[in-house]
Amino acid sequence: MLTIRGLRKEFPGPVVALAGLDLDVGPGQIVGLLGPNGAGKTTTMRMLxxxxxxxxxxxxxxxxDLVSDPAGVRRRIGAVAQGNSTDPTCTVSEELILQGRLHGLTAAGARAAELMKTFELTDRPTGQLSGGQRRRLDLALGLVHRPAVLFLDEPSTGLDPGSRATLWACVREARDAGATVVLSTHYLDEADALCDRVVVIDAGRVIADDSPGALKASLGGNSTLDEVYLALTA
Incomplete structure (x- = not known):
């Protein structure tokens, strides 16, 4: 689903935010991007x-192709940013139907109803939703056109444990429905529980890429992903 070679981003200064990313992601995987602040995670997500x-x-x-056909990429992906992007005066169904129509769906109303049932969302103004409900709505909006690849930028930041667990279940449902998921997170327990693969980025470079289990085994004993991450980024 993703084939990335030598992806690099420089900003004036020059500041090298990403120094040549190589990555292959197969269909049906949940891949987590980890790394300290400034490592290049958000830059990577914004480029992809x-x-x-x-x-x-x-x-x-x-x-x-990302460079020559960005419109084609946008048709094939869903993206959920860190902040909520809904109008607080619009209802859940209005937001979902609008998103569906923007993607050219002929049955946007039926798709909205399907997603509201899947993500357990009631039809009320989005400004009345809890934080967890708003993140579930963001995820539903990203999936309304059934994208092949879903990008999630720190999707569970600020959520309580119960809302995070619900969001994880929704992400797994998206993967089981056929989407490949790429997410960035600062929560090591989230990466361990949710991701099939973990890619650790530091100073704009990939320093580790493997399953959570293999990364923990590389440190020996009963290591946690937190311990592996700290050892890699020390």
Whole structure:
């Protein structure tokens, strides 16, 4: 689903935010991007969702070229940013139907009803939703057009444990329905419980890429993913 070679991003200064990312992601995987603040995670997500143009490198996402066909990439992906993006005066169904129509769905109302049932959302103004409900709505909006790849930028930040567990279940349902998921997170327990693979980025470079179990085994004994992460980024 994703083939990335030498992806690089420089900002004036020059500041190298990403120093040549190589990554392959197969269908049906949940891949977590980990790393300290400033490591390049958000820059990577913004490039792969066509919000930033790479300085160098290539990427193919669900068959579309990131540089030469960004519109094709956008048709194939869903993206959920860190902040909520809904209008507090609009109802849940209005937001979902609008998103469906923007993607050209002919049965946007039926798709909205389906997602409201899946994500257990009631039809009321989004400004009345709890934090966990708003994040579930964000996820539903990202999935309304059934994207091949779903990008989630720190999806559970600020949620209580119960809301986080519900969100995890929704992400797994999205994967089970056929989406490949790429998410960034600062929560090591989230990466351990949710991700099939973990990619650790530091100073703009990939320093580890494996399953949570394999990364923990590499440190020996009964190591936690927190301990592995601290050892890698020390």
């Amino acid at each position: 969702t066509t919000l930033l143009r790479p300085t160098a490198g290539t990427a193919t996402i669900a068959g579309a």
